[in-house]
Amino acid sequence: MNTADSSSAAGMSVDIDDVQSGALRPRPVPYEGKYILLRVDDRHAGRALLRRLLPVVSGGLPSADRSQDAWVAVAVTFQGLRALGVPQESLDSFPRAFREGMAARAELIGDVGESAPAHWEAPFGTGDVHIALSALSSDATQLEKELERARVAYEDTPGVQVIWQQDVHQLPTGRTTFGFRDGISHPNIEGVGLPGSNPQEAPIKAGEFILGYLDETGNLPPMPSPDVLGRNGTYVAVRKIHTNVAAWRRYLRANSSSAEEEALLAAKMVGRWPSGAPLTLTPEHDDPELAADPNRVNNFLYRENDDRGYRCPAGAHIRRTNPRDATIIGDARMHRLIRRGTTYGPPLPEGVLEDDGADRGLVGAFIGAHLERQFEFIKAEWVNDGNFIGYPGEKDPVAGHHGGTGTVTIPEKPVRRRLQNLPSFVVTRGGEYCFLPGLRALRWLAELED
């Protein structure tokens, strides 16, 4: 057993081999991947599918040889658990946000206007999404091999239907559609044995990310019953986000008077330069060398050197969504997430300012043991409001839904700069709350009787 040691107060070590590999691993670089959504029309068929998928799903830490590493993860929505015939008592034991599903929580998390569920891509939010498969690898051939095994499993199972698929892949630039390197930050999770990306981050209790272990509050996260179903599972909010790259570029152009100013403004809104180098460490210009150094690229805090945000604005995307030690209302450690963003669609060619009509953006997976305290809180309080940093009503410049009336404040001497009339640069195309069971739990689901 590859069970990592844990120094948690309860003396519990994380049973990492029972945790799906897809849960805790950082996204590889580069990467290829695929999301597949399935509907279960018959509970026996759904269980048969899970039985066939079991040998495809792995647990534990990444293989030392990254080029040989690929993994498939199996997640289930609340409607999916119902479709699989999970007993009512067990269904009732899941937390409310998960039971209601992402579409029902849209207003709370800011999926309004053009991002509202009424405009979502089918089958998101319809109740038809029961099982979500995701596959990721740093190697295309390896990914194909894993996907083929999964494909055999669902194609040989009448009574389950593939209802949506999305290929994701790293763009040739190695960056998001907006032109920024992502996937840099990963929390330091106690007892798991994966290094966090910020050497200055004290380990976060495993219970923030995996059910069955103590969390930052000193309690066990609420766990569904029976114990075998909950233990070593976690939740994942999966979202398809369309990015309006042309609007982003036009806004930068309209609010700058030179290419350098444009690059700086974009960096101020994101919090990092295109290479991934953080403004906190290099506020004046991009520094690809720093960005390429894994020991330095995420090795920073905010409070000591940049409390007022002269380097990285308090409202910048990465500072909002992971404020580290910044002066904010509340405690940032209570709202950590594993974020796994993957890009879909073609890039908008460099320099183009007009929309070409192509669908592009990212499929994001936001993983943690507490949907409400983590994903939903971050969306509602940090992305869609600025109260926590003293800018009430000001949203995340990149990820917020602004509808043409947003503002962003950029601290600057002698006088702060405030940009007006921000359009929305992202549109939610759909999403689902999923439960990512541990391997024993997956077997329990597969072997349900009646």
Place this chain on the structure above:
Amino acid sequence: MPSAKMHDRASVVRIDMVRAMAPHARALGDPRTDPWQENLTMTATTGATQSAHPERPGRSDGVCNEFTVFTKIKPGHADALREDLATLADAADDEKVHAAVRQIGTLHDARHVIFDNDTRFMFASVFDGSWDTYIDDFAQTVVGARFDKVFSHSEGFPGVKDPGVKDWFVAHQEPAGVFVSAYPDLTVQQIYKDQRVDDAFQEVLDTPEFRAALENPANAELVATPAFQKLLEEASA
């Protein structure tokens, strides 16, 4: 500035109100006619000198005071009370209530709570200045009428305009064990003022002319003063 004028007008109205109520307040403050001064646990001064607004129960933190009243709900009245509170909380009335609170100008916040299995009722608030003025103000506004309605479900309530209403409130008041304000130095009026100043300041910061003025050598002396530098510190983030 129009808002400043409105502010002045509001102050005039309030001073008139206080003046009109003053003789009444004095009468209530007389220890010989007010048993609460002896019976309740107050630190009221003894001796010849009595101020127009004697000390009242309740703790204070800086300029902020707390006021908490517990009453008995008349048997069978809980649902009617709940309905009245729902009307009070109704969004349609929200604007009127906030306007009235603005008119009172001394009330930080207030809450009504039904508890003890529908048998008891609590009103709790935080306010600036003297307790007497506060009650007087209530009686004069749309909030007063609501107060009347809500407290009419409590046993023995004489009505908010009744001369004995303060005695009744005092008899039902329970001072806090601890009371702390997040901004003990700020009255409601100062908070409003600060809000107006910040709004205006932010507006100035949005003008390119302001930045140009800072860079203009003609203004260098002013900009270099410690006072202005302090202002710029706030202007920078």
